[in-house]
Amino acid sequence: MFATRDVSPFSQVQVGTRVYDAQEIQKLIPQLEETIEKKDKQLRQALSTIETQTKEITSLKQQVKELQSECDKLRSVLQQKAETVVGAPQTPTQKSSTSEDLHADLQQKAVIPAETEHKHAERQKKMAVSAEPAKLDQRQATLQHHPKTAGSKHLIREAVQKNDFLKQLAKEQVIELVECMFEMRARSGQWIIQEGEPGDRLFVIAEGQAQVSREGQQLGQLGPGTVMGELAILYNCTRTASIQAISDMVLWVLDRSVFQMITMRLGMERHSQLMNFLQKASIFENLSEDRISLDRSVFQMITMRLGMERHSQLMNFLQKASIFENLSEDRISKMADVMDQDYYAGGHYILRQGEKGDTFFILNSGQVRITQSIEGEPEPREIRVLNQGDFFGEKALLGEEVRTANVIAMNPGVEVLTLDRESFLKLIGDLEALKKDYGDVERRATLAKRPEPPSPTRIAEQNEFAQLQLRQLKRIATLGVGGFGRVELVCINGDKSRTFALKALKKKHIVDTRQQEHIFAERGDKSRTFALKALKKKHIVDTRQQEHIFAERNIMTETKTDWIVRLYTTFRDSKYVYMLLEACLGGELWTTLRDRGHFDDYTARYYVACVLEGLEYLHRKNIVYRDLKPENCLLTLNGYLKIVDFGFAKKLASGRKTWTFCGTPEYVSPEIILNKGHDQAADYWALGIYICELMLGRPPFQASDPMKTYTLILKGIDALEIPNRRIGKTATALVKKLCRDNPAERLGSGSGGVNDIRKHRWFMGFDWEGLRNRTLKAPIIPKVTSPADVSNFDNYPPDTDIPPDEFSGWDEGF
Numbered sequence: 141m142f143a144t145r146d147v148s149p150f151s152q153v154q155v156g157t158r159v160y161d162a163q164e165i166q167k168l169i170p171q172l173e174e175t176i177e178k179k180d181k182q183l184r185q186a187l188s189t190i191e192t193q194t195k196e197i198t199s200l201k202q203q204v205k206e207l208q209s210e211c212d213k214l215r216s217v218l219q220q221k222a223e224t225v226v227g228a229p230q231t232p233t234q235k236s237s238t239s240e241d242l243h244a245d246l247q248q249k250a251v252i253p254a255e256t257e258h259k260h261a262e263r264q265k266k267m268a269v270s271a272e273p274a275k276l277d278q279r280q281a282t283l284q285h286h287p288k289t290a291g292s293k294h295l296i297r298e299a300v301q302k303n304d305f306l307k308q309l310a311k312e313q314v315i316e317l318v319e320c321m322f323e324m325r326a327r328s329g330q331w332i333i334q335e336g337e338p339g340d341r342l343f344v345i346a347e348g349q350a351q352v353s354r355e356g357q358q359l360g361q362l363g364p365g366t367v368m369g370e371l372a373i374l375y376n377c378t379r380t381a382s383i384q385a386i387s388d389m390v391l392w393v394l395d396r397s398v399f400q401m402i403t404m405r406l407g408m409e410r411h412s413q414l415m416n417f418l419q420k421a422s423i424f425e426n427l428s429e430d431r432i433s434l435d436r437s438v439f440q441m442i443t444m445r446l447g448m449e450r451h452s453q454l455m456n457f458l459q460k461a462s463i464f465e466n467l468s469e470d471r472i473s474k475m476a477d478v479m480d481q482d483y484y485a486g487g488h489y490i491l492r493q494g495e496k497g498d499t500f501f502i503l504n505s506g507q508v509r510i511t512q513s514i515e516g517e518p519e520p521r522e523i524r525v526l527n528q529g530d531f532f533g534e535k536a537l538l539g540e541e542v543r544t545a546n547v548i549a550m551n552p553g554v555e556v557l558t559l560d561r562e563s564f565l566k567l568i569g570d571l572e573a574l575k576k577d578y579g580d581v582e583r584r585a586t587l588a589k590r591p592e593p594p595s596p597t598r599i600a601e602q603n604e605f606a607q608l609q610l611r612q613l614k615r616i617a618t619l620g621v622g623g624f625g626r627v628e629l630v631c632i633n634g635d636k637s638r639t640f641a642l643k644a645l646k647k648k649h650i651v652d653t654r655q656q657e658h659i660f661a662e663r664g665d666k667s668r669t670f671a672l673k674a675l676k677k678k679h680i681v682d683t684r685q686q687e688h689i690f691a692e693r694n695i696m697t698e699t700k701t702d703w704i705v706r707l708y709t710t711f712r713d714s715k716y717v718y719m720l721l722e723a724c725l726g727g728e729l730w731t732t733l734r735d736r737g738h739f740d741d742y743t744a745r746y747y748v749a750c751v752l753e754g755l756e757y758l759h760r761k762n763i764v765y766r767d768l769k770p771e772n773c774l775l776t777l778n779g780y781l782k783i784v785d786f787g788f789a790k791k792l793a794s795g796r797k798t799w800t801f802c803g804t805p806e807y808v809s810p811e812i813i814l815n816k817g818h819d820q821a822a823d824y825w826a827l828g829i830y831i832c833e834l835m836l837g838r839p840p841f842q843a844s845d846p847m848k849t850y851t852l853i854l855k856g857i858d859a860l861e862i863p864n865r866r867i868g869k870t871a872t873a874l875v876k877k878l879c880r881d882n883p884a885e886r887l888g889s890g891s892g893g894v895n896d897i898r899k900h901r902w903f904m905g906f907d908w909e910g911l912r913n914r915t916l917k918a919p920i921i922p923k924v925t926s927p928a929d930v931s932n933f934d935n936y937p938p939d940t941d942i943p944p945d946e947f948s949g950w951d952e953g954f
């Protein structure tokens with residue numbers, strides 16, 4: 141650029157077409173250097189600002205995540221609280237909290253517990269618990285502070301902080317709890333807590349000693365600076381032990397309702413902090429306060445935003461798919477609105493030739509294999525492989541009724557976008573590109589409809605059960621007794637359907653029609669049986685389980701897989717709500733396990749694989765099951781396993797957590813005990829426990845006392861002595877990968893999902909395909925002689941307790 145004609149002081153410098161005086165330019169150089177330095181400095185400053193701001197953004201993103209999680213938690217607390225307020229029976233006045241009243245109160249409760257019989261010689265079923273209180277708080281809560289010395293405050297705070305179950309409380313909660321506790325005295329010999337009663341108070345010992353006992357056995361003594369009575373308040377609401385003063389005592393007391401209020405109040409404070417934060421966040425800059433407020437749900441907005449992002453990603457993807465090339469943006473947008481996303485593990489049959497079909501698929505990622513039955517060929521032939529952007533499943537929606545080929549997910553799994561029949565026909569059913577000739581005729585594909593599966597088709601089933609009335613059901617025997625009622629084996633009066641019965645007879649190789657007729661004539665109505673689960677409405681209302689019961693009904697209605705017991709229909713009357721279920725006459729896996737003691741690797745692996753299929757199905761639907769245990773696994777006639785009892789199952793928004801404490805103590809994960817919020821990963825923890833129970837014959841964390849069970853769980857899986865002679869190294873390795881304290885580290889929680897569990901070497905060589913298409917023989921085939929055979933179930937005495945009527949109407953819709 142620069143051309144110097146001469147270097148003398150009077151020389152000229154040419155820059156481009158212009159000529160300058162060289163001396164003048166020389167004078168400018170220091171100035172330019174200075175400017176460059178200045179600019180450099182500014183640049184460095186800007187870079188450093190960018191770096192700081194990037195860090196801030198990362199930290200803010202983290203805060204949003206944490207606050208979002210807090211918000212979910214707050215929602216659960218508010219929901220629980222709202223239920224308490226709505227459902228609480230009205231009692232006239234609150235009792236004053238003076239020492240005298242409390243004294244009388246305690247005296248009233250002071251009944252020495254009867255010596256309880258020890259029934260531990262035989263293996264006991266595990267009881268499930270849920271945080272909804274067994275008895276509602278009868279007192280209105282006020283956050284009244286009670287004066288106390290600094291020493292007393294210190295004692296309470298220390299006691300709370302060293303308690304394994306309360307140490308998770310936030311600082312503000314502890315402060316409030318300390319302020320609200322009031323003093324009471326107990327005389328030596330008084331009973332402070334009675335085992336089995338609903339818990340309504342939390343205590344901290346200030347002075348004196350107390351004796352803890354459970355089922356008549358002394359467990360230990362408690363002294364000053366110790367919390368007692370926290371378990372019933374936090375978890376299952378009936379006292380897990382009794383506590384008696386063995387010297388005169390001074391106690392600090394907190395009512396359950398106040399404890400709950402403190403949790404809620406903290407929640408509200410968090411809410412306002414959250415609002416403050418969100419008001420400052422730039423994306424919400426122009427929003428009015430009430431739109432930011434939680435009630436109007438900022439999170440709906442966040443979800444909406446995420447929804448919008450997903451929508452535009454989907455549109456991008458769809459616009460690139462060749463079949464939609466000429467489709468208007470409007471139609472693609474509408475399609476993106478209604479599309480669902482699903483995930484299938486490698487090897488999974490997405491569609492089976494001959495089955496009825498209502499869904500259209502677009503491959504979002506991965507590959508699928510198409511196979512087809514061909515005349516004269518014993519095995520289905522592989523036809524082609526479809527890739528990302530390809531579609532399938534249109535033929536069954538365009539007149540064929542049934543699937544004309546098998547579609548199998550290839551490893552490592554596929555992600556598909558789906559459209560239901562109605563949206564498909566409305567939005568894209570007319571596309572020419574869908575009318576493909578695959579060459580089936582030339583190939584001599586067997587496109588005739590397969591024989592109907594032995595059970596009634598879903599639609600016929602729906603029609604049949606929609607007409608069915610409760611009074612048409614006839615009781616045969618009791619199959620089980622649960623927390624809320626009983627499960628009875630029933631048949632339909634005058635039932636002519638023989639489909640199920642025929643299936644059972646064929647399994648037993650009774651194919652001669654005359655012999656079949658003879659058997660049917662002898663059995664009468666009982667050719668086809670069902671399980672009728674009857675739940676006492678009053679008990680449901682008293683224990684505030686309405687929501688769980690509805691969730692159970694809704695989730696079971698939604699689940700249509702071989703791995704989960706089918707729900708055909710529901711009924712209600714003045715005393716009960718009922719669920720008519722598919723009967724699994726092989727009995728509970730728990731009973732088989734009890735009778736055999738424990739299972740070998742081969743047997744255990746099979747029952748774990750069945751559960752894994754079921755859990756994968758549920759998790760794909762964003763359902764967390766929360767009550768895995770052998771008691772809830774039923775066996776079918778051919779020894780296959782089905783999951784039952786969806787009382788604790790919950791549908792979660794994707795990526796969200798829930799806080800309600802529920803499950804069975806031996807199976808709950810650390811994050812549930814510590815109230816940190818939990819999700820599907822809690823089921824993977826339970827899966828690890830389930831593997832152990834099948835192989836050891838008992839769950840690994842088990843004590844006669846739930847408190848000890850929880851304490852063992854919190855100590856972690858590494859504190860256990862496994863492997864041992866029953867559970868080998870490989871199974872132990874899998875259990876340890878499932879039972880990680882940190883839910884995110886559990887096998888199954890990673891991006892590979894359930895497939896990571898399937899890939900573990902404990903499953904090496906397992907015939908997943910055979911399991912899925914049910915050609916794999918079950919390790920144990922239960923003995924079932926007829927559809928009315930209940931010999932695989934324990935005997936239950938008749939229920940003499942007739943519950944009262946319940947007319948509040950909560951069961952509308954059952």
Ligand SMILES: Nc1ncnc2c1ncn2[C@@H]1O[C@H](COP(=O)(O)OP(=O)(O)OP(=O)(O)O)[C@@H](O)[C@H]1O
Pocket residue numbers: 268619620621622623624625627671673705721722723724725728771772774784785786787
């Ligand atoms: N579909 C079924 N076929 C055969 N037996 C069944 C069926 N459903 C339930 N049972 C039997 O009844 C028992 C209790 O059923 P379920 O667990 O659904 O009731 P629950 O009231 O929710 O029990 P829990 O209090 O243990 O949660 C089961 O463990 C099983 O033995």
Ligand SMILES: Nc1nc2c(ncn2[C@@H]2O[C@@H]3COP(=O)(O)O[C@H]3[C@H]2O)c(=O)[nH]1
Pocket residue numbers: 333339352354359360362367368369370371372373378379380381382383845846847848
């Ligand atoms: N179950 C149990 N409770 C204990 C033990 N030691 C102290 N406790 C206290 O006893 C209380 C009985 O009532 P909760 O179940 O509410 O809470 C229990 C604990 O706070 C023990 O070893 N087992």
Ligand SMILES: Nc1nc2c(ncn2[C@@H]2O[C@@H]3COP(=O)(O)O[C@H]3[C@H]2O)c(=O)[nH]1
Pocket residue numbers: 491497510512523524531532533534535536537540542543544545546547578579580
């Ligand atoms: N019938 C048939 N279907 C195929 C073929 N290749 C891919 N498919 C897809 O496989 C799907 C199976 O279910 P559908 O019959 O509903 O729709 C089918 C097609 O979308 C083929 O060669 N023949």
